[in-house]
Amino acid sequence: MSDLDILAHALHSLANIDEEDFKISAAYWQKRTYKKGEYYNEYRNVCKYLGFIIDGVFRTYYVDDNTGEEKNVFFFSKNQVVVSFKSFITQTPCNYFTQSMVDSRILYIHIDDLNRLYQQSHKWEHLGRLIAELAFNVSMNRTESFLFQTPEQRYLQLVADHPDIFNTIPLYQISSYLGIQGPSLSRIRKRIIGK
Amino acid sequence: MSDLDILAHALHSLANIDEEDFKISAAYWQKRTYKKGEYYNEYRNVCKYLGFIIDGVFRTYYVDDNTGEEKNVFFFSKNQVVVSFKSFITQTPCNYFTQSMVDSRILYIHIDDLNRLYQQSHKWEHLGRLIAELAFNVSMNRTESFLFQTPEQRYLQLVADHPDIFNTIPLYQISSYLGIQGPSLSRIRKRIIGK
DNA sequence: CTTCGATTTTAACTTAGGTTAAAATTATTG
DNA sequence: CAATAATTTTAACCTAAGTTAAAATCGAAG
Numbered sequence: 249m250s251d252l253d254i255l256a257h258a259l260h261s262l263a264n265i266d267e268e269d270f271k272i273s274a275a276y277w278q279k280r281t282y283k284k285g286e287y288y289n290e291y292r293n294v295c296k297y298l299g300f301i302i303d304g305v306f307r308t309y310y311v312d313d314n315t316g317e318e319k320n321v322f323f324f325s326k327n328q329v330v331v332s333f334k335s336f337i338t339q340t341p342c343n344y345f346t347q348s349m350v351d352s353r354i355l356y357i358h359i360d361d362l363n364r365l366y367q368q369s370h371k372w373e374h375l376g377r378l379i380a381e382l383a384f385n386v387s388m389n390r391t392e393s394f395l396f397q398t399p400e401q402r403y404l405q406l407v408a409d410h411p412d413i414f415n416t417i418p419l420y421q422i423s424s425y426l427g428i429q430g431p432s433l434s435r436i437r438k439r440i441i442g443k
Numbered sequence: 444m445s446d447l448d449i450l451a452h453a454l455h456s457l458a459n460i461d462e463e464d465f466k467i468s469a470a471y472w473q474k475r476t477y478k479k480g481e482y483y484n485e486y487r488n489v490c491k492y493l494g495f496i497i498d499g500v501f502r503t504y505y506v507d508d509n510t511g512e513e514k515n516v517f518f519f520s521k522n523q524v525v526v527s528f529k530s531f532i533t534q535t536p537c538n539y540f541t542q543s544m545v546d547s548r549i550l551y552i553h554i555d556d557l558n559r560l561y562q563q564s565h566k567w568e569h570l571g572r573l574i575a576e577l578a579f580n581v582s583m584n585r586t587e588s589f590l591f592q593t594p595e596q597r598y599l600q601l602v603a604d605h606p607d608i609f610n611t612i613p614l615y616q617i618s619s620y621l622g623i624q625g626p627s628l629s630r631i632r633k634r635i636i637g638k
Numbered sequence: 639c640t641t642c643g644a645t646t647t648t649a650a651c652t653t654a655g656g657t658t659a660a661a662a663t664t665a666t667t668g
Numbered sequence: 669c670a671a672t673a674a675t676t677t678t679a680a681c682c683t684a685a686g687t688t689a690a691a692a693t694c695g696a697a698g
Binding site: 432435 | 685
């Protein structure tokens with residue numbers, strides 16, 4: 249299956265985009281590969297592209313003004329969108345870096361082209377809504393995890409939901425995602441073993 | 444200005460919904476008032492309505508299974524939407540209670556009617572996207588505040604952004620919103636005064 | 639298989655928030 | 669305005685995460 253087919257398939261299951269709907273977008277999609285460590289979008293850049301990950305993993309992180317510390321906000325992987333969504337929808341400078349954590353391959357579309365599709369096609373506008381609703385859910389789940397769960401519970405949840413990522417991503421990246429320091433995650437892991 | 448006019452005006456500035464666009468929705472909107480303490484939606488209920496607050500304040504809160512403690516997730520006020528968005532868009536049972544904190548007045552629309560509008564009108568589908576994007580931004584700001592800020596910084600931010608709510612909402616509701624206990628907020632306030 | 643760098647854990651100490659209950663303050667109402 | 673309820677603060681003690689630096693472990697590359 250070609251990369252475009254993979255994308256078309258994903259859009260079909262998300263928003264019932266059929267072959268004909270997809271066709272009007274086909275010319276807009278570009279392919280790109282990222283080496284590990286390359287940036288999808290950088291701090292202060294307005295995010296102008298919506299990406300769809302054919303293969304790979306990206307992280308979005310924030311750099312603390314004072315400490316210079318990196319804090320991971322999101323991970324994106326295969327068959328998901330990669331985008332700095334707030335910057336993208338508001339077209340304002342991004343607060344984050346979005347970086348490829350492994351060699352990755354994506355298809356991407358420029359916001360102007362996407363907006364053209366939105367205006368041209370009710371069906372694409374519908375897709376735009378579903379993408380936004382999906383993004384909301386992702387963010388909301390994260391908000392809830394901070395409000396309702398302890399770091400230990402967040403860690404256990406992550407292990408349950410994404411046991412796979414522990415093979416790909418170093419623990420210090422994960423502790424950052426959980427909102428805690430490296431040594432804290434070590435202590436948590438130790439505590440859990442003792443149960 | 445009638446309540447419907449207020450709503451029409453809000454939709455116009457959000458998504459450029461004009462008089463004609465709005466007309467097709469007019470029959471769907473219902474009016475309702477809430478006494479302080481009444482519920483917009485309750486735990487385990489699927490949220491079937493999208494509300495627009497003409498006047499009043501609502502809070503969405505989560506009840507901790509173990510401790511029975513209430514944790515405030517969102518406040519909604521005048522000229523904003525009130526809805527349990529995740530439950531609404533997925534039509535799954537809600538994890539929250541949404542309660543009126545003062546006497547309130549809203550207009551609301553049933554999800555079936557809203558979906559009718561989405562299907563009927565490209566413009567309304569567009570509005571649906573913007574509502575979702577707005578909801579994303581709200582949730583994302585909240586995620587960021589937990590990830591990047593200390594409780595003290597969150598408190599100071601809230602004071603800066605919404606000095607008004609401190610007249611309406613008791614501090615123990617605010618501490619819950621900030622993700623901390625009452626005594627912690629007291630300590631933070633004390634600490635700040637000493638600066 | 640050894641060495642260098644990256645990652646993870648440990649240790650020791652500090653800090654801030656959690657917990658519980660009581661006291662103080664503020665608001666409400668008969 | 670007194671009394672009652674609601675809200676906020678304080679106190680004392682506990683717990684877990686932050687911080688910093690060193691040690692241990694793991695992995696990749698020569």
